[in-house]
Amino acid sequence: MKLFYLVALVAAVSGQLHPSRPARYQKLPSLRERARIQDVWRDERVSRIPSLLEKYNADAWLMSQREHAEDTIWWSIKNATDFGAHRRTILMFHRNTASLKGQPNPLIWIDNTGDVWPELRSILKAYDPNTIVLNTDRDIAFGSGLHVGELAVLEEQLGKQWMSRVTNEPHLSIEFVATRVDGQLHYYRKLQEIVWAMLEEGFSHRVIKPGLTTTEDLEWWFRERMQTLNVTTWNQPRISVIVESSFPGWEGTRNVIQEGDLLHIDYGITALGLNTDTQHMAYVLRTDPRMPENDAPESLKEGMKKSNRMQDIVLATMRPGLTGNEVLRLCLAQMEREGIEGQIFSHPIGDWGHDAGAVMGFTNLPKYVPVLGELTLLPDTYYSIELYAYHFVPERNETLRFRQEENAYWSKGTQSWRFVRGRQEKYHLIDGRERNTFIIQT
Numbered sequence: 482m483k484l485f486y487l488v489a490l491v492a493a494v495s496g497q498l499h500p501s502r503p504a505r506y507q508k509l510p511s512l513r514e515r516a517r518i519q520d521v522w523r524d525e526r527v528s529r530i531p532s533l534l535e536k537y538n539a540d541a542w543l544m545s546q547r548e549h550a551e552d553t554i555w556w557s558i559k560n561a562t563d564f565g566a567h568r569r570t571i572l573m574f575h576r577n578t579a580s581l582k583g584q585p586n587p588l589i590w591i592d593n594t595g596d597v598w599p600e601l602r603s604i605l606k607a608y609d610p611n612t613i614v615l616n617t618d619r620d621i622a623f624g625s626g627l628h629v630g631e632l633a634v635l636e637e638q639l640g641k642q643w644m645s646r647v648t649n650e651p652h653l654s655i656e657f658v659a660t661r662v663d664g665q666l667h668y669y670r671k672l673q674e675i676v677w678a679m680l681e682e683g684f685s686h687r688v689i690k691p692g693l694t695t696t697e698d699l700e701w702w703f704r705e706r707m708q709t710l711n712v713t714t715w716n717q718p719r720i721s722v723i724v725e726s727s728f729p730g731w732e733g734t735r736n737v738i739q740e741g742d743l744l745h746i747d748y749g750i751t752a753l754g755l756n757t758d759t760q761h762m763a764y765v766l767r768t769d770p771r772m773p774e775n776d777a778p779e780s781l782k783e784g785m786k787k788s789n790r791m792q793d794i795v796l797a798t799m800r801p802g803l804t805g806n807e808v809l810r811l812c813l814a815q816m817e818r819e820g821i822e823g824q825i826f827s828h829p830i831g832d833w834g835h836d837a838g839a840v841m842g843f844t845n846l847p848k849y850v851p852v853l854g855e856l857t858l859l860p861d862t863y864y865s866i867e868l869y870a871y872h873f874v875p876e877r878n879e880t881l882r883f884r885q886e887e888n889a890y891w892s893k894g895t896q897s898w899r900f901v902r903g904r905q906e907k908y909h910l911i912d913g914r915e916r917n918t919f920i921i922q923t
């Protein structure tokens with residue numbers, strides 16, 4: 482066990498450091514080109530569905546949905562130029578066996594007259610599937626996208642003959658949604674560099690004027706900046722001054738940013754059907770000429786070192802095939818051996834900011850997560866490594882949570898998880914003495 486940790490930790494740490502050069506804003510392709518790229522990825526992912534059906538012993542996967550009542554899976558299957566589903570859209574994935582050879586996969590019907598039902602019944606008769614997956618899971622959102630009204634209609638239209646063959650298999654949805662294709666990483670790296678470039682600009686004298694700018698001003702600066710970078714988001718940026726009571730997910734207090742503040746952001750961007758989720762910390766330098774600062778205090782740097790160490794432990798411990806809870810337990814045991822206190826709450830990321838698959842901890846479930854923690858980690862997925870370490874800061878006589886989050890991908894070459902752009906090891910510094918201060922218009 483010891484040797485495994487040593488080898489794994491060294492492998493995990495190399496190449497994971499704070500990037501050595503500042504991030505540069507990346508230009509993404511035009512919307513038209515993005516749509517083309519996304520459809521190529523989608524086609525590659527959808528082409529895996531027949532073998533996923535085989536893996537999960539299913540012959541067909543049926544989705545019935547209406548505009549504004551889409552199945553969750555719709556968003557990972559639709560064309561980039563489609564938005565909501567049209568009318569009633571029925572999709573049936575199959576295994577390309579003899580009776581449906583040469584037919585599209587999925588078969589698609591768009592209907593508002595009821596003509597679809599006799600056609601669907603005759604297809605089912607020809608195909609004669611033994612098991613038909615419907616997304617009716619009670620606990621896993623990605624496997625429960627069939628709306629209750631659509632289920633009632635299916636029961637009526639398919640009757641006992643076919644409804645007796647339906648089954649619930651949420652792992653099919655999870656694996657389809659979570660698994661990435663190789664071509665995505667090149668663009669995910671660009672998104673991560675945009676994320677870092679925004680952090681480096683936003684947490685600097687160019688945007689923050691200590692004593693004037695509020696955390697809320699800065700949140701809206703991030704929102705507006707996204708517009709100019711042609712990306713969107715999946716949640717409101719949350720920026721706060723870290724104090725002893727700060728807890729992940731809580732609304733930050735609405736502070737005017739002051740010298741000596743330890744700042745925190747949790748935010749993500751969306752483009753090309755991909756999402757990011759990042760937490761960094763920043764420090765506002767004190768400029769009193771009697772005791773000017775040029776860097777963050779040592780005590781804060783030590784706090785970040787502890788959360789960096791937790792990141793190493795999580796990446797080295799995550800292995801495809803382990804459950805989220807197994808990884809969590811191993812990580813907590815390793816932290817205990819090293820005398821680190823803190824909490825882990827890491828999750829898959831990709832098509833969604835909180836994507837399908839195994840989670841490791843929740844903020845309110847620090848040691849064991851039912852259902853989502855019992856899933857196994859899949860390779861070829863992306864993960865958001867989200868955690869905090871406690872560290873006592875003597876100058877403040879306070880124990881603070883050092884909160885970090887970075888996104889990682891599964892590297893086939895090294896058979897390990899790696900951060901897409903590295904991870905934060907140095908504070909973003911805001912220096913009010915710098916000229917060229919840009920004041921946010923409120």
Ligand SMILES: *[C@@H]1O[C@H](CO)[C@@H](O)[C@H](O)[C@H]1NC(C)=O
Binds near residue numbers: 710
């Ligand atoms: C954003 O899109 C506009 C319109 O297509 C384009 O002119 C501009 O260069 C883009 N900006 C970035 C940073 O990609």
Ligand SMILES: *[C@@H]1O[C@H](CO)[C@@H](O)[C@H](O)[C@H]1NC(C)=O
Binds near residue numbers: 558559560563589
């Ligand atoms: C995507 O568009 C193509 C071409 O219009 C169409 O044949 C196909 O059914 C669409 N796919 C979905 C999932 O709607």
Ligand SMILES: *[C@@H]1O[C@H](CO)[C@@H](O)[C@H](O)[C@H]1NC(C)=O
Binds near residue numbers: 878
């Ligand atoms: C530090 O805080 C603790 C309570 O959290 C308090 O009991 C103690 O007196 C404080 N020490 C100093 C030096 O202020």
